[in-house]
Amino acid sequence: MITREPHIFDPPANVFAAAGRGIIMACQGTGQALLLLLGAAAQTPHLFSRKNRDDVMRQLYLVGIKSLGVVSVVALFTGMILALQAGLELRRYGQENNIGTLVCVSMLREMGPFMTGLVIAASVGSAIAAQMGTMTVAEEIAALDVMSINPLRYLMMPRLVALAVMLPLLTVYTNLLGIFGGAIVGATQLGVSLEAYFDNAFRYAENKDLYVGLFKAFLFGLIVVTVACHQGFAATEGAVGVGRATRRTVIVSFLLILVVGYFVTRMFYQ
Amino acid sequence: MIRFENVTKRFGAKTVLDGLSFEIEKGETFVVVGTSGAGKSVSLRHMIRLLTPDAGRVWVGDDCVNEAGGKKLERILGRFGVLFQSGALLQWLNVEDNVCLPLRQKSKRPDGEIRRLAAEKLALVGLEGVGDKTPDNISGGMRKRVGLARAIVTEPEIILYDEPTSGLDPVISRQIDLLIDDLRKKLGVTSVVVTHDLYSALYVGTRVAMLHEGKFVVCAPPEEFVASEHPIVRDFLQAQSIADMHDVRKAFGK
Ligand SMILES: Nc1ncnc2c1ncn2[C@@H]1O[C@H](COP(=O)(O)OP(=O)(O)O)[C@@H](O)[C@H]1O
Ligand SMILES: [Mg+2]
Numbered sequence: 001m002i003t004r005e006p007h008i009f010d011p012p013a014n015v016f017a018a019a020g021r022g023i024i025m026a027c028q029g030t031g032q033a034l035l036l037l038l039g040a041a042a043q044t045p046h047l048f049s050r051k052n053r054d055d056v057m058r059q060l061y062l063v064g065i066k067s068l069g070v071v072s073v074v075a076l077f078t079g080m081i082l083a084l085q086a087g088l089e090l091r092r093y094g095q096e097n098n099i100g101t102l103v104c105v106s107m108l109r110e111m112g113p114f115m116t117g118l119v120i121a122a123s124v125g126s127a128i129a130a131q132m133g134t135m136t137v138a139e140e141i142a143a144l145d146v147m148s149i150n151p152l153r154y155l156m157m158p159r160l161v162a163l164a165v166m167l168p169l170l171t172v173y174t175n176l177l178g179i180f181g182g183a184i185v186g187a188t189q190l191g192v193s194l195e196a197y198f199d200n201a202f203r204y205a206e207n208k209d210l211y212v213g214l215f216k217a218f219l220f221g222l223i224v225v226t227v228a229c230h231q232g233f234a235a236t237e238g239a240v241g242v243g244r245a246t247r248r249t250v251i252v253s254f255l256l257i258l259v260v261g262y263f264v265t266r267m268f269y270q
Numbered sequence: 271m272i273r274f275e276n277v278t279k280r281f282g283a284k285t286v287l288d289g290l291s292f293e294i295e296k297g298e299t300f301v302v303v304g305t306s307g308a309g310k311s312v313s314l315r316h317m318i319r320l321l322t323p324d325a326g327r328v329w330v331g332d333d334c335v336n337e338a339g340g341k342k343l344e345r346i347l348g349r350f351g352v353l354f355q356s357g358a359l360l361q362w363l364n365v366e367d368n369v370c371l372p373l374r375q376k377s378k379r380p381d382g383e384i385r386r387l388a389a390e391k392l393a394l395v396g397l398e399g400v401g402d403k404t405p406d407n408i409s410g411g412m413r414k415r416v417g418l419a420r421a422i423v424t425e426p427e428i429i430l431y432d433e434p435t436s437g438l439d440p441v442i443s444r445q446i447d448l449l450i451d452d453l454r455k456k457l458g459v460t461s462v463v464v465t466h467d468l469y470s471a472l473y474v475g476t477r478v479a480m481l482h483e484g485k486f487v488v489c490a491p492p493e494e495f496v497a498s499e500h501p502i503v504r505d506f507l508q509a510q511s512i513a514d515m516h517d518v519r520k521a522f523g524k
Binding site: 147 | 281282318319320321322343344347348350352354355356358359360371372374375376424
């Protein structure tokens with residue numbers, strides 16, 4: 001059962017007790033969130049079962065197709081900013097031809113997964129948290145528990161699959177658009193021809209750059225869905241609690257995406 | 271069928287249930303009344319493990335609910351149908367799919383049969399032809415009745431009702447009461463109803479219990495309940511201007 005008993009504590013005796021309790025609650029929350037992730041992952045074999053495949057399809061559609069618009073704009077401008085910013089500096093040394101490499105490698109390794117992760121955390125993650133939170137406070141999760149319909153299988157698994165599959169795919173799309181955006185800026189603002197740009201872009205980029213980026217995107221997908229479901233299922237006290245769950249989801253996902261992104265890069269490029 | 275053994279439940283410093291003990295027989299309609307915040311919903315939630323007691327035990331048949339887990343808990347919960355206070359329908363499914371949900375997810379029956387059973391239950395609660403509306407597009411009273419159809423679609427032995435008539439207009443309220451009574455008479459289900467509507471309580475109940483400060487101050491068949499001299503019960507009866515069973519029957523046109 002996902003429905004949990006409320007924890008009610010006496011007010012802390014002093015500031016140390018409050019800090020200690022904060023730390024314990026944070027550890028407890030992390031443990032609960034990881035258990036949710038494992039529980040939902042254990043349900044993925046039911047992916048294609050008659051009972052679940054419609055929900056999986058709907059979530060794939062919602063995450064993948066519905067996010068395309070905003071992801072496109074973010075991707076294009078990320079590439080354009082990278083090209084412009086770096087190109088203006090490089091031009092001083094007559095090196096503007098190298099913006100192709102710079103944009104391509106930054107997009108693949110860092111900016112592609114990072115920007116896609118942030119956009120999805122803010123749009124899809126917050127929506128999942130709000131929906132799960134509303135369902136929790138309206139007793140809908142309790143109703144599923146009582147009908148022995150496992151919310152991890154029925155609700156979380158389709159979202160987990162959708163994000164774990166779609167975030168890497170969206171990242172590929174972001175990368176392509178970003179590199180393309182860089183090419184436009186190169187051609188129109190910096191006088192770098194399209195041939196020179198793409199030639200330079202693909203000469204120095206490695207397959208490893210792409211794979212590391214996609215691995216990051218996959219991790220970001222797990223982070224967003226886990227944080228959103230954990231916060232949503234833990235919502236209390238009506239609309240206020242739903243708002244709190246949504247806000248925390250965005251904040252915690254952003255922080256984790258930043259920190260995890262850094263450590264993955266460090267792990268693969270040292 | 272359902273037995274509470276010295277069940278105590280506290281939230282922080284507040285003791286909501288205080289050593290509550292009672293037993294509900296098979297085929298009974300047991301009604302718990304009390305002011306709002308008395309702990310009626312809390313007592314109901316103990317029967318289905320949404321809450322566990324701080325002390326004492328809750329039995330369903332021969333199984334202790336608060337100690338069961340896994341498959342055993344699933345089997346115990348399978349005996350229940352629950353109508354939640356707000357209906358607890360899933361917003362993205364239409365009315366028909368909501369009613370079909372427990373069978374689709376938990377049984378291996380063919381879809382045609384599931385839809386037939388759902389239509390049957392929707393007709394029973396007086397909601398024919400609204401199957402393709404979404405929960406947003408129907409009134410609160412209809413949502414509650416859809417919730418009831420979903421609760422009974424698995425043909426449970428025990429049905430729990432949390433405030434089945436609150437927020438409904440009097441006509442629909444009386445319809446729901448008649449339905450609860452019918453389910454007992456025709457199918458012999460055991461019901462537990464939580465309400466603050468005394469007309470409803472006295473009409474459907476085979477026994478009515480008044481929850482006050484964590485205990486039942488009176489627990490008796492309706493005729494005895496209205497005649498009770500307990501001051502809390504008298505206040506409650508007076509507040510809803512009920513002097514005897516005659517008033518109740520009159521409200522139901524009998
Ligand atoms: N999850 C909870 N956390 C804290 N207090 C609760 C919780 N559920 C119920 N209570 C408290 O228990 C008391 C009884 O609640 P409830 O059973 O919902 O009342 P009612 O009789 O109106 O259904 C209330 O005072 C409420 O504040
Ligand atoms: Mg209540």
